[in-house]
Amino acid sequence: MEQSVSEAVARKIEVREFSAFYGKTQALKSVNFAIPEKRITAMIGPSGCGKSTFLRSLNRMNDFIPGFRMEGAALLDGEEIYGPGVNPVLLRQRIGMVFQKPNPFQMSIYENVAYGLRIQGVKAHSLVSDIVEKSLRAAALWDEVKDRLKGSAFSLSGGQQQRLCIARALAVEPEVILLDEPASALDPISTARIEELMQDLKDRYTIAIVTHNMQQAARVSDYTAFFLDGALVEVGETTRIFTNPDDSRTEDYITGRFG
Amino acid sequence: MQGRWAVAEPQRPAKGLTLYRRIRNFVLGSLTGIAFLVAVTPLLAIIYVAYDRGKEALSLSFVTTMPSGFPVGIEGGVLNGIAGSVILIVLASLLSVPVGVWAGLYLWDQGHTRLAGATRLLSDLLLGVPSVIWGVVGYYVFSTNTGFGFHWGFSGLAAGLTLGFIMIPIVTRVTEQALRDVPRSYIEGALALGATRFQVMRDLAIPAAITGIGTGILLGVLNVLGQTAPLVFTNYYNTGIPHSLVGSNGSVGDLAMQIFIYIHEPSKALHVKAMAAALVLTVIVLLLDMGIRLLSWGSRRYARKA
Ligand SMILES: Nc1ncnc2c1ncn2[C@@H]1O[C@H](COP(=O)(O)OP(=O)(O)O)[C@@H](O)[C@H]1O
Ligand SMILES: [Mg+2]
Numbered sequence: 001m002e003q004s005v006s007e008a009v010a011r012k013i014e015v016r017e018f019s020a021f022y023g024k025t026q027a028l029k030s031v032n033f034a035i036p037e038k039r040i041t042a043m044i045g046p047s048g049c050g051k052s053t054f055l056r057s058l059n060r061m062n063d064f065i066p067g068f069r070m071e072g073a074a075l076l077d078g079e080e081i082y083g084p085g086v087n088p089v090l091l092r093q094r095i096g097m098v099f100q101k102p103n104p105f106q107m108s109i110y111e112n113v114a115y116g117l118r119i120q121g122v123k124a125h126s127l128v129s130d131i132v133e134k135s136l137r138a139a140a141l142w143d144e145v146k147d148r149l150k151g152s153a154f155s156l157s158g159g160q161q162q163r164l165c166i167a168r169a170l171a172v173e174p175e176v177i178l179l180d181e182p183a184s185a186l187d188p189i190s191t192a193r194i195e196e197l198m199q200d201l202k203d204r205y206t207i208a209i210v211t212h213n214m215q216q217a218a219r220v221s222d223y224t225a226f227f228l229d230g231a232l233v234e235v236g237e238t239t240r241i242f243t244n245p246d247d248s249r250t251e252d253y254i255t256g257r258f259g
Numbered sequence: 260m261q262g263r264w265a266v267a268e269p270q271r272p273a274k275g276l277t278l279y280r281r282i283r284n285f286v287l288g289s290l291t292g293i294a295f296l297v298a299v300t301p302l303l304a305i306i307y308v309a310y311d312r313g314k315e316a317l318s319l320s321f322v323t324t325m326p327s328g329f330p331v332g333i334e335g336g337v338l339n340g341i342a343g344s345v346i347l348i349v350l351a352s353l354l355s356v357p358v359g360v361w362a363g364l365y366l367w368d369q370g371h372t373r374l375a376g377a378t379r380l381l382s383d384l385l386l387g388v389p390s391v392i393w394g395v396v397g398y399y400v401f402s403t404n405t406g407f408g409f410h411w412g413f414s415g416l417a418a419g420l421t422l423g424f425i426m427i428p429i430v431t432r433v434t435e436q437a438l439r440d441v442p443r444s445y446i447e448g449a450l451a452l453g454a455t456r457f458q459v460m461r462d463l464a465i466p467a468a469i470t471g472i473g474t475g476i477l478l479g480v481l482n483v484l485g486q487t488a489p490l491v492f493t494n495y496y497n498t499g500i501p502h503s504l505v506g507s508n509g510s511v512g513d514l515a516m517q518i519f520i521y522i523h524e525p526s527k528a529l530h531v532k533a534m535a536a537a538l539v540l541t542v543i544v545l546l547l548d549m550g551i552r553l554l555s556w557g558s559r560r561y562a563r564k565a
Contacts, residue, residue: 061451066371093453103448106467115462116452165448172452 009036011075012176012206013058018072020053022065027053029230030072035176035223040198040207042221042238044214045253049227051210055178058208059095060088076176093120096169100181102161104153104168109145112153112164116172131171139167140197159190166197177201179209183216195220214254218242226250305541313534321535331498332521333528337536339512342500343415344484344543346511350419350504351483355426356476362427363434363472367464368456370435379435385428394489397421402493414509415501418494422486426479433478437471438464470555477551481544487519496520514540 013035020028027050035041043051053062060081062068074081081091093116104112111118113132122128132149136142141163145156153164162182169177179198183191198207198220211217217224218238225235226247234247245251276284310317321336328334362382369375400408401417411417441464449459465472490496490513497510504511514536521533 059451061447064447064450089453089455091453092451097451099444099448099451101444103442103444105445105448105463115449115454119449119452119454119458119462168448168452 009039011035012037012077013208014075014078015054015057016073016075018054018057018074019070020050020057020062021067021069021071022053023067027230028057028070031232033225033232033235035206035208037206038202038204039222040202040209040220041223041225042217043208043210043225043227044212044217045227045233047212050230051227052180054227055097055180055208055210058176059092059097059178061092061097063088093172094174095176095178096172096174097178098162098165098169098180098182101185102158102165104156104161104164107153108150109153109156109164110149113167113171116168120172132167135167135171136164138170138201139163140193140200141167157190159186159193162186162190162194163197166194170201174205176206176208179207181210181212184212191216214242226253228253306538309534309538309541311534313531313536313538316528316531316535317538322539325500326498326517326532330524330526330529332517332524332532333526337512337514337517337532337539339497339499340514340517340536341512341539341543343497343511343513344515344540346415346504347419347422347494347513348480348483350416351422351426352476352480354420354423355430355479359427359430359475359479360434360472362431363438363475364460364465366431366435367438368460382428382431385424386432389488390425390486391488391492393421393425394492397424397489398492411505412507412509413493413495414506415494415504415511416509417505418490418511418513419504421489421493422483425486425489426483429479429482430472430475433475434468434472437468437475440471441467473551473555477547480547484540484544485515487513487515490516514543 011034015031015033018028018031018033019026031054033054043054045051056062057070058074058076058081062070070082076091076094080086105115107115110129110132113135114128117128117131122131133142133146136145141160144160145151145164148155153161156164162185166177166182183194186194195216198209201207202222209217209221221238223235224238224241226233226241226245226249228249234241234245234250236246241250242254245254322341323338324336325338326332326335362378366375366379366382370379397417397420399406401411401420402408402413404410404412409417445467446459446464449463450456454462494510494513494516496516497512499512501509501511503509518533518536518540521529521536524530
């Protein structure tokens with residue numbers, strides 16, 4: 001079942017016949033899917049359907065899980081993500097990730113954002129502080145924290161912490177940003193800020209977001225993919241998926257008949 | 260909070276818990292109180308008994324002078340024991356901290372592999388080996404002047420290393436556990452930025468676990484401070500401070516050994532000295548404990564709120 005998004009847009013990431021296993025459990029079943037460049041693609045589906053597994057397969061975070069195994073192909077700019085010559089550390093610098101629960105480091109706000117540069121060996125103070133400022137501005141957090149950059153990241157609210165995590169991911173200048181339910185632990189106002197932020201970012205980044213919240217998918221994304229039980233049921237332009245889905249299971253899900 | 264519930268459940272009486280809840284609160288409250296007493300009584304008892312029985316010998320000079328008189332120790336203090344205990348702790352730590360922390364890091368990082376599983380099993384088995392057995396093995400490996408081994412004689416080095424081997428599995432176990440307590444999401448945050456495993460370990464895991472690791476080292480040190488059985492076979496005791504830590508004059512003093520020896524002498528005066536030495540040892544233990552706590556407060560500047 002070949003699912004194509006839109007021929008006009010470049011495919012930043014593409015998976016072909018992609019399956020993933022945790023030991024004997026199969027979490028993804030022959031998924032064929034492309035994530036278009038500089039667009040927001042939302043992944044929806046009931047809990048346990050494999051959305052996180054899919055996302056974490058793209059930046060090889062699942063490599064750390066004992067017993068994880070994949071089949072098929074995953075491509076970034078047409079190059080194999082799981083190819084023999086690929087260094088997952090360098091890959092993760094190109095594909096950033098933001099997690100469900102804000103997870104700032106036990107460091108100052110400044111050092112949180114600078115950390116990605118430090119591990120790449122960037123030392124020049126002026127360069128680091130420029131990028132920290134730029135990233136905090138891009139994450140719409142600069143005005144709130146510019147007077148307390150040396151303060152602990154844990155003094156921030158949950159929503160601010162999550163934007164800090166986004167700033168941290170932006171600082172290493174990734175090409176793709178994966179967000180795994182980034183707003184599910186946040187209040188509605190913080191959620192709205194994150195959603196606005198995503199709109200600002202999509203000019204420059206390819207964004208893939210997993211969300212539990214269908215209104216959110218409808219509000220923020222250009223494309224929506226519906227997963228069910230490890231399989232990709234349907235993917236297409238968000239307006240079409242939400243108004244006129246091809247598959248009856250998609251319709252059942254978005255109208256709240258299950259999940 | 261209270262107000263919100265009151266709105267949600269207006270029928271609930273503002274005060275007056277049910278009898279059942281009052282009884283339950285009383286029982287649980289009493290249990291907590293009893294647990295506190297059970298925990299604090301032995302400590303107070305140790306301090307009281309040691310002070311009561313040893314107070315005649317206590318003075319500043321007790322901790323600053325060497326034992327003298329006949330039998331040795333009737334006069335003077337326990338400086339030899341304090342110095343020797345410090346030497347043994349330093350030697351034991353020099354061996355066990357690098358090895359144990361490294362092993363703990365390895366088990367944390369590679370924990371799922373078969374070799375790590377075997378390492379953990381062996382390390383935990385070593386944790387259960389009685390210290391007297393460590394002592395006799397240390398004797399054959401380090402001290403004895405015949406057969407294989409190092410022929411170091413009864414010496415500080417032989418005892419320090421034997422105690423170090425006792426400490427290794429303790430440090431290993433606690434280091435691994437402290438690292439496991441670092442939230443996985445926190446580690447993943449760094450990995451997702453493109454940090455290497457080594458960078459994650461150095462920049463995030465170790466700083467976050469440092470209090471736990473410090474506590475582990477302290478546990479090991481405290482264990483070593485109280486050992487006598489291994490010393491009987493590898494060092495025995497010295498009434499002075501040696502110039503060398505190997506060879507026939509290489510034995511060191513040791514507070515625990517000193518208490519053990521004094522209490523076995525048929526001399527009332529030495530029994531008093533033994534109890535005073537026990538108080539000194541207890542105070543050293545408590546000071547070490549508090550020191551570690553202070554250090555860990557210092558490292559909490561950016562710590563996550565509980
Ligand atoms: N670390 C893991 N080990 C074993 N099974 C896992 C692991 N993570 C996820 N799974 C299983 O894989 C399936 C997909 O999970 P996940 O990708 O987390 O779903 P979602 O993000 O859509 O809720 C579920 O059945 C889940 O139980
Ligand atoms: Mg998930």
